[in-house]
Amino acid sequence: MxxxxxxxxxxxxxxxxxxxxxxxxxxxxxxxxxxxxxxxxxxxxxxxxxxxxxxxxxxxxxxxxxxxxxxxxxxxxxxxxxxxxxxxxxxxxxxxxxxxxxxxxxxxxxxxxxxxxxxxxxxxxxxxxxxxxxxxxxxxxxxxxxxxxxxxxxxxxxxFPVLSDYLSKRVEDMLDLGMVDELAEFYDPEAKDLEDDSAHRTGLRKAIGVPEFDRYFRKYPPARGLLSAAMVEGTDPKGEDNHLRKGAYEEAVTAIKDNTCQLVKRQIxxxxxxxxxxxxxxxxxxxxxxxxxxxxxxxxxxxxxxxxxxxxxxxxxxxxxxxxxxxx
CATH class of the missing domain: 3.40.50.300 (P-loop containing nucleotide triphosphate hydrolases)
Incomplete structure (x- = not known):
């Protein structure tokens, strides 16, 4: 034909x-x-x-x-x-x-x-x-x-204003469900040189949450792939450098929320x-x-x-x- x-x-x-x-x-x-x-x-x-x-x-x-x-x-x-x-x-x-x-x-x-x-x-x-x-x-x-x-x-x-508020709440819910432990298991320290270059990220490595927490894990590598919530958020009194750790954690969470809202704008x-x-x-x-x-x-x-x-x-x-x- x-x-x-x-x-x-x-x-x-x-x-x-x-x-x-x-x-x-x-x-x-x-x-x-x-x-x-x-x-x-x-x-x-x-x-x-x-x-x-x-x-x-x-x-x-x-x-x-x-x-x-x-x-x-x-x-x-x-x-x-x-x-x-x-x-x-x-x-x-x-x-x-x-x-x-x-x-x-x-x-x-x-x-x-x-x-x-x-x-x-x-x-x-x-x-x-x-x-x-x-x-x-x-x-x-x-x-x-x-x-x-x-x-x-x-x-x-x-x-958008209502959706933005909802997405912020949804990120918090995902964190409560164990998103950080999931990302810690997925973390690949060998790929750290590529994570800040979006052109080199492929597949799941593009997912919002991966690059944001990869930057966190480079500073605070997960022990055996998992981190307790207290250690991640810097609230464990026995942990070292708690203030800096908590700041890095909050920076990653904020970046996830911001990047999700940017994704929404592109999709719309x-x-x-x-x-x-x-x-x-x-x-x-x-x-x-x-x-x-x-x-x-x-x-x-x-x-x-x-x-x-x-x-x-x-x-x-x-x-x-x-x-x-x-x-x-």
Whole structure:
């Protein structure tokens, strides 16, 4: 089939339906995907977060825990061995496309979920140029609105000030869950010369939290890969140089929070670029739910209020959009 015939075929063939849940980091995409998958039980989830595809650092990359997946099948979530090098947008297009074909062949609905817009773009566009980064300001290549699937886009959005407060709280929660011990086990002192050069970091070494705490571990190497919370934070009265250690720890935590917010800004910029290019993104405003989440405590009335707002303002409109999409 020549290129002209191939192009005509792709334009007129019946396209598989795919639901895409996108948005900045921390906006509840994983939760919404499971909520929808339980309401549309013929669904399977394909992760499109470029750090969560790798095996390892489950806390640091904020992978949804198994118990919160509620039995919904997840694909490309912690499946890629980081020792095999970078998992590129081209790799994601190939693997993701095969998974979508398998899911649709079984008459099920693929839910593509994640914040890595370069992965989403690579997977969905009809013609993908592996040599061009359409999100790079210096690129002359425009973003195409010609997609190889029939897509329903749900853009979960939260106002930046509210999301920033929530992400700060989330970092603290991740630390409480053991993120520092996880990073201490991952720490590679042999790679220390590369950590400040982002161009040389690959795979999981790009994950926010890794370079920030690698700088800490260079000053205060972890003993046998693990550190007690008291020693990390410099609160152990028997520890040496506690004041400096605590300062270095707080510097790493602050850097993680700042870099996460910078990531959010970049992600939002890419989403707006996709929307301006003709992608039909349906914005779901989750701001009020996250405003309640920032002040919620386990078992408290605010937690119940958060759940109610999430259901009313995020889940219900998303369900209506997906139902209409599936009936088309």
């Amino acid at each position: 020549d290129s002209t015939s191939s192009s005509a075929y792709h334009r007129h063939r019946r396209k598989d339906k795919v639901v895409v849940i996108m948005g900045a980091t921390g906006t509840g995409k994983s939760k919404l995907s499971v909520d929808l998958a339980t309401l549309f039980p013929f669904s399977e989830i394909i992760n499109s977060d470029k750090m969560q595809v790798y095996r390892g650092l489950d806390i640091t990359t904020n992978k949804i825990p198994i118990e919160e997946r509620l039995g919904v099948p997840h694909h490309l979530l912690g499946e890629v061995d980081p020792v095999n090098g970078e998992f590129t947008p081209s790799d994601f297009r190939s693997r993701g496309g095969s998974i979508i074909s398998d899911i649709t062949s079984r008459r099920k609905l693929p839910l593509v979920v994640g914040g890595s817009n370069s992965f989403i773009h690579a997977l969905l566009v009809d013609q993908f140029d592996t040599e061009s980064d359409v999100f790079d300001g210096s690129s002359s290549t425009s973003i195409s609105s010609e997609l190889r699937y029939n897509c329903c886009f749900l853009w979960v959005d939260v106002s 910029g890419k989403i707006f670029k996709l929307k301006r290019s003709g992608w039909d993104l349906r914005r779901i405003d989750a701001t009020e739910a996250f405003r309640a989440a920032v002040t919620s405590e386990s078992g408290g009335s605010n937690k119940k209020r958060w759940s109610e707002i999430w259901e009313r303002q995020v889940v219900e409109p998303s369900v209506k959009i997906v139902k209409r999409f599936l009936k088309e």
